[in-house]
Amino acid sequence: MSAPEPALSPLAPPGFLDALARGIGQVMLQDNRWAGLLFLAGVAFNSIPLGLAVVLGTAVSTGTALALGADRTAVRCGLFGFNGALTALALLVFLEPAALTWALIALAAATSTVLMAAMQRLLQPWNLAVLTAPFVFTAWCGLLATGRLGRLEPTLLLPTATLPDAARVEGVVGAGTVLEGLLNGVAQIFFQQGAVAGLLFCAGLALASRQALVAALAGSAIGLATGWIGGAAEPALRAGLYGFNPALTAIALWTVFLRLDLAGALYGALACVASANLFAALSAGLAPFGLPALTFPFVAATWVFLLAAPKLASLRPRA
Amino acid sequence: MSAPEPALSPLAPPGFLDALARGIGQVMLQDNRWAGLLFLAGVAFNSIPLGLAVVLGTAVSTGTALALGADRTAVRCGLFGFNGALTALALLVFLEPAALTWALIALAAATSTVLMAAMQRLLQPWNLAVLTAPFVFTAWCGLLATGRLGRLEPTLLLPTATLPDAARVEGVVGAGTVLEGLLNGVAQIFFQQGAVAGLLFCAGLALASRQALVAALAGSAIGLATGWIGGAAEPALRAGLYGFNPALTAIALWTVFLRLDLAGALYGALACVASANLFAALSAGLAPFGLPALTFPFVAATWVFLLAAPKLASLRPRA
Amino acid sequence: MSAPEPALSPLAPPGFLDALARGIGQVMLQDNRWAGLLFLAGVAFNSIPLGLAVVLGTAVSTGTALALGADRTAVRCGLFGFNGALTALALLVFLEPAALTWALIALAAATSTVLMAAMQRLLQPWNLAVLTAPFVFTAWCGLLATGRLGRLEPTLLLPTATLPDAARVEGVVGAGTVLEGLLNGVAQIFFQQGAVAGLLFCAGLALASRQALVAALAGSAIGLATGWIGGAAEPALRAGLYGFNPALTAIALWTVFLRLDLAGALYGALACVASANLFAALSAGLAPFGLPALTFPFVAATWVFLLAAPKLASLRPRA
Numbered sequence: 001m002s003a004p005e006p007a008l009s010p011l012a013p014p015g016f017l018d019a020l021a022r023g024i025g026q027v028m029l030q031d032n033r034w035a036g037l038l039f040l041a042g043v044a045f046n047s048i049p050l051g052l053a054v055v056l057g058t059a060v061s062t063g064t065a066l067a068l069g070a071d072r073t074a075v076r077c078g079l080f081g082f083n084g085a086l087t088a089l090a091l092l093v094f095l096e097p098a099a100l101t102w103a104l105i106a107l108a109a110a111t112s113t114v115l116m117a118a119m120q121r122l123l124q125p126w127n128l129a130v131l132t133a134p135f136v137f138t139a140w141c142g143l144l145a146t147g148r149l150g151r152l153e154p155t156l157l158l159p160t161a162t163l164p165d166a167a168r169v170e171g172v173v174g175a176g177t178v179l180e181g182l183l184n185g186v187a188q189i190f191f192q193q194g195a196v197a198g199l200l201f202c203a204g205l206a207l208a209s210r211q212a213l214v215a216a217l218a219g220s221a222i223g224l225a226t227g228w229i230g231g232a233a234e235p236a237l238r239a240g241l242y243g244f245n246p247a248l249t250a251i252a253l254w255t256v257f258l259r260l261d262l263a264g265a266l267y268g269a270l271a272c273v274a275s276a277n278l279f280a281a282l283s284a285g286l287a288p289f290g291l292p293a294l295t296f297p298f299v300a301a302t303w304v305f306l307l308a309a310p311k312l313a314s315l316r317p318r319a
Numbered sequence: 320m321s322a323p324e325p326a327l328s329p330l331a332p333p334g335f336l337d338a339l340a341r342g343i344g345q346v347m348l349q350d351n352r353w354a355g356l357l358f359l360a361g362v363a364f365n366s367i368p369l370g371l372a373v374v375l376g377t378a379v380s381t382g383t384a385l386a387l388g389a390d391r392t393a394v395r396c397g398l399f400g401f402n403g404a405l406t407a408l409a410l411l412v413f414l415e416p417a418a419l420t421w422a423l424i425a426l427a428a429a430t431s432t433v434l435m436a437a438m439q440r441l442l443q444p445w446n447l448a449v450l451t452a453p454f455v456f457t458a459w460c461g462l463l464a465t466g467r468l469g470r471l472e473p474t475l476l477l478p479t480a481t482l483p484d485a486a487r488v489e490g491v492v493g494a495g496t497v498l499e500g501l502l503n504g505v506a507q508i509f510f511q512q513g514a515v516a517g518l519l520f521c522a523g524l525a526l527a528s529r530q531a532l533v534a535a536l537a538g539s540a541i542g543l544a545t546g547w548i549g550g551a552a553e554p555a556l557r558a559g560l561y562g563f564n565p566a567l568t569a570i571a572l573w574t575v576f577l578r579l580d581l582a583g584a585l586y587g588a589l590a591c592v593a594s595a596n597l598f599a600a601l602s603a604g605l606a607p608f609g610l611p612a613l614t615f616p617f618v619a620a621t622w623v624f625l626l627a628a629p630k631l632a633s634l635r636p637r638a
Numbered sequence: 639m640s641a642p643e644p645a646l647s648p649l650a651p652p653g654f655l656d657a658l659a660r661g662i663g664q665v666m667l668q669d670n671r672w673a674g675l676l677f678l679a680g681v682a683f684n685s686i687p688l689g690l691a692v693v694l695g696t697a698v699s700t701g702t703a704l705a706l707g708a709d710r711t712a713v714r715c716g717l718f719g720f721n722g723a724l725t726a727l728a729l730l731v732f733l734e735p736a737a738l739t740w741a742l743i744a745l746a747a748a749t750s751t752v753l754m755a756a757m758q759r760l761l762q763p764w765n766l767a768v769l770t771a772p773f774v775f776t777a778w779c780g781l782l783a784t785g786r787l788g789r790l791e792p793t794l795l796l797p798t799a800t801l802p803d804a805a806r807v808e809g810v811v812g813a814g815t816v817l818e819g820l821l822n823g824v825a826q827i828f829f830q831q832g833a834v835a836g837l838l839f840c841a842g843l844a845l846a847s848r849q850a851l852v853a854a855l856a857g858s859a860i861g862l863a864t865g866w867i868g869g870a871a872e873p874a875l876r877a878g879l880y881g882f883n884p885a886l887t888a889i890a891l892w893t894v895f896l897r898l899d900l901a902g903a904l905y906g907a908l909a910c911v912a913s914a915n916l917f918a919a920l921s922a923g924l925a926p927f928g929l930p931a932l933t934f935p936f937v938a939a940t941w942v943f944l945l946a947a948p949k950l951a952s953l954r955p956r957a
Contacts, residue, residue, distance in 0.1 A: 038842030204357030523676030
C-alpha cells in the first residue's frame with residue numbers, strides 16, 4: 001500500500017506479471033513482488049492446484065480491473081489482485097475441484113474486483129481501506145450457494161450447517177421449465193406465477209418502455225441459465241425464483257442507471273449472474289430463520305455494481 | 320424514476336390516484352401510471368385479496384408520505400408507493416388473512432415510508448437509489464415476528480425455520496400483567512425486574528426530567544400494548560420485555576431529539592410500536608444463535624426515525 | 639446529552655466520579671449525576687455484584703477514554719460510560735461470575751470505548767447519535783464467544799441456541815501447541831499449515847519489511863494467548879486458527895496505518911485481542927450457516943480501531 005515503482009503499462013506482459021506478484025504480496029499488505037512470489041511458493045509447496053488457484057484468481061481479478069478501467073496505479077500495486085487470490089483459495093479449499101468449481105473461481109474473482117471498487121467508494125467518506133472484505137463476502141456467498149446449487153459440492157473441510165444441507169440436483173430441466181421459468185421470472189416480481197399474470201406484467205412494461213421489457217426477459221433468462229448450470233432444483237427454476245431478481249437488476253442497470261454500450265451490457269450481465277448466485281446464497285443463508293430472500297439479491301447486486309461504476313472508467317452513467 | 324409530469328397537487332384525489340398507479344409501476348422502476356394499472360391487473364387476475372393488498376399498501380405508504388411532509392415530486396412519481404405495495408403483498412402471501420394481518424399491513428406500509436426516507440438520507444453520500452430495500456427489511460421483520468407474536472399465523476408458503484417455531488399465545492394477560500409489565504419495562508433497561516428497582520429508576524428519571532419519566536412510562540405502555548395485541552407470551556409481557564426498548568425510544572425521540580408537537584408525538588408513537596415489533600422480530604431472529612435482543616430494537620428504530628426526520632417537513636428537531 | 643456543567647478536570651477524582659455517575663445516568667439519556675446514582679441504587683438493591691459490575695464497567699470505559707485522549711467534554715458528560723455500564727451488566731447477567739468473567743468485563747468495557755469513538759465517526763455524515771449500539775455489539779460478541787471459548791460459562795438466563803452449544807475445554811496446550819500454533823498463525827493467512835509454508839511466508843514478509851514479520855508473529859502470539867486463556871480447543875490453537883486474524887491486524891495497525899509509539903503499541907495489542915475474540919464469536923455465530931469466519935475478524939477489528947483513531951488524541955497516523 002506504499003508508493004508504486006515507476007509504472008510500466010500494466011497491460012504489457014512484464015507489468016501485468018509484476019502486478020500479479022504484488023497482488024499476492026498484498027494478501028499480507030506488502031506491495032512487494034518478491035514477497036508475493038515467496039507467498040505463492042509457500043502455497044504451491046503444500047498443493048500445486050491451490051497454487052494454480054492463487055495465480056488464476058489474481059490474474060482474473062487483476063485482468064477484470066484493467067478491462068473495466070480501474071485506476072492504473074492501484075492495479076499496478078496489486079490492490080485488485082489480493083481479494084481474487086484469497087477468493088480462489090477459499091473456494092478451492094472448501095469445494096470439490098470440478099470444472100464448475102474452476103468456472104466459479106473465475107467468476108468470483110471477477111466479481112471481487114467489482115466489489116473492491118464498490119467498497120472503495122463506500123468507505124471513501126471515512127478514508128478507510130477496504131482490506132480483505134470483498135474476499136470474505138464473495139467467498140461466503142459462493143459457499144452458502146452450495147445449499148441451493150446441487151452441482152457445487154462442498155469438501156469435508158467446510159463446517160457442517162444445521163440448515164441448509166448441501167443441495168442435490170432435483171428434477172430434469174426441459175423446454176417447459178425454460179418457457180414457464182422465463183415468464184414466471186417476471187411474474188415473481190409481484191409474487192405471482194402463471195401465463196396471464198406474466199403477460200399482463202410484460203404488457204405493462206412494454207407500454208412504459210420496450211427496452212425495459214427486453215431487459216426484464218433477458219435478466220430472467222440469465223438468472224434461469226445461472227441456476228440451471230449450477231444445478232438448482234427444477235421446480236424453483238420453473239417457478240421463476242432464479243429469474244425475478246436478475247430481471248429487476250437488468251431493468252435497473254441496463255435501462256435506468258448505466259449507458260448500454262458494450263461495456264455496460266457485459267457489466268449488467270455480470271450483475272445479473274451475481275444476482276442469481278446471491279439469490280441461491282441468501283435463500284440458503286436465511287433457511288435457519290425461515291425467511292424468503294425477497295428482492296434483496298437485486299438490491300444488493302444493484303447497489304454494488306452502481307457503487308463501483310464511477311471507479312471504472314469503461315462504464316458511463318445514463319445521461 | 321424519470322422526470323414527473325406537470326404536477327397536480329398529490330393531495331387532490333386525481334393526483335393521489337395517479338401517484339398510486341405510478342407507485343405500483345415503480346415496483347419495476349417505471350414511472351408510468353398505465354404500467355402500474357396493468358401490473359395491478361396481473362395481480363388481481365390471480366387473487367382479488369392480493370390486488371386489494373397492493374392498493375391498500377400503496378395508498379397507506381403514499382398517504383403517510385404526504386401526511387409527514389415528504390417531497391411532493393417524489394410522492395407524485397410513486398417513489399413512496401412501491402415499497403408499501405410490495406410489503407403488503409409479502410405479508411398477505413406469507414401470513415393468514417386475519418383482521419390483525421390487515422392491520423399489520425397498514426402499519427408496515429406506513430413504516431416502509433419512514434424507512435424509505437431514512438434510507439434516502441443514508442445513501443445520499445453515494446447518490447445511490449434506495450430501490451426495494453425498505454420493503455425487504457420491513458417484510459423480514461413482520462415475518463420474523465411470527466416467531467414471537469402468537470396471533471400472527473404464517474401460511475404454508477413461508478419456509479419452515481429450524482428455530483424459532485411460530486409462537487402460540489401463552490398465558491392470560493390480566494391487571495397484574497399490565498401493572499408489573501409497565502414498571503418492569505423501565506427496570507429492564509438495566510436488566511432488572513421488581514417494584515423497588517423500577518421505582519428507583521423512575522425516581523432517577525423524575526429528578527433529571529419529568530418529561531423523560533412520562534415518556535419512559537408511555538413508551539413502556541405502548542410496547543406492552545403492541546405485544547399484547549400481537550399475542551406475545553404473558554410472562555414476557557409481565558417481565559417488561561416488550562417495554563424497555565420502546566421506553567428508551569420514547570425518551571430519545573420525544574424528549575431529546577424531536578420537537579413534541581402533534582406530528583412529533585404521533586411519529587414517536589409509531590417509532591415505539593416499531594420498536595416493540597422489532598423486539599419480537601429480533602428476539603426470534605437471534606434464536607439460532609442463542610442471543611438476547613438487548614437494546615438493539617431501540618437503537619435501530621431510533622436511528623431510522625431520526626434519519627428520516629429531516630426529509631419529512633412535518634417534523635422539527637428540538638431547538 | 640445536554641450541555642455539561644463547568645468542567646473540572648475529568649482526571650481529578652471528584653471530576654472522574656461525577657463522570658461515572660453521569661455515565662450511569664446516560665443509560666437513559668440523562669446527563670445528571672443524581673439520576674445515575676439512583677439508577678445504580680436500583681441495580682444494587684437487586685444485586686450487589688451487578689451493582690459492582692456497573693461501577694467497574696463505567697470506570698473502565700471512562701478511564702480508557704481518558705487514557706486514549708477522547709474529547710474531555712464528552713467524557714465529562716458520561717458519554718463514554720454508559721456503554722461500559724451496560725456491557726458489564728449484560729456479561730454478568732449471562733455469564734457465570736468467575737475471575738475470567740470479571741477480566742472479560744474489563745476488556746469488553748475498554749473495547750466498548752473504542753467502538754464508541756469508531757461509531758461516532760461512522761455516523762458523523764448523518765449527525766446521528768451512537769446510542770447504545772457499542773454495548774449491543776460488544777455484548778453479543780462476548781456471549782457468542784461462549785460457543786468457542788470453554789472457560790466462559792453461560793448462565794441459565796442465556797437463551798439456548800440450536801447451534802453452537804457452549805464449548806468445553808478440549809485437549810491440553812503444551813510447548814508443541816505453542817510452537818506450531820505460532821507459525822501456523824501466519825500460514826493460515828493463506829489457508830495453509832506446516833513449517834515449510836509458514837517459513838516461506840515469514841521469509842516473504844522479512845524481505846518486504848522486517849517490522850511486518852515481527853508484527854505478524856507478535857499478533858499470532860497474542861491471538862494464541864487469548865484463545866488459550868479463554869479455553870479454546872487445543873487443535874484449533876495448534877492449527878493457528880486463533881492467530882491469523884490478529885497477525886493481519888498487527889501488520890495493519892502497527893506497520894501500515896498507525897505510528898508505533900507506546901499508545902499505538904498498546905492500542906494495536908488491544909485490537910489483536912479483540913480480533914481473536916471476534917474470531918471465536920464469529921466462528922460460533924456462523925455455525926448455523928456452516929461457514930468459516932475467514933478474515934472478517936481482522937477486517938472488522940481493523941476498521942473499528944482505524945475509525946476510532948482520529949477521535950483519540952493519543953494515537954497518531956503513520957506519516
